[in-house]
């Protein structure tokens with residue numbers, strides 16, 4: 001694929017995934033609010049419960065942030081005309097691999 005074809009194919013995929021991640025983050029906001037310390041309104045068990053929900057939500061948020069950074073870096077590579085080339089050996093990354101993960105930075109051999 002030419003640089004233009006790569007950009008035309010993968011930029012929309014990357015932007016869609018970024019939008020999806022953004023809505024997921026908006027939706028999960030409530031779970032990450034600091035846990036209320038008032039023992040009268042929140043029993044001990046439900047407090048442990050909400051701490052666990054918060055911890056899981058924070059872990060999910062950390063994964064989403066990492067993914068957002070990877071996708072933004074891919075957009076930057078499109079802009080720089082470097083998208084689709086392995087950052088290690090500079091060979092083209094297989095199209096199928098990019099379809100699986102448009103944020104892939106290395107070809108299959110280098111990723112192994």
Ligand SMILES: [Zn+2]
Pocket residue numbers: 086087088089090091106107108109110111
């Ligand atoms: Zn490579």
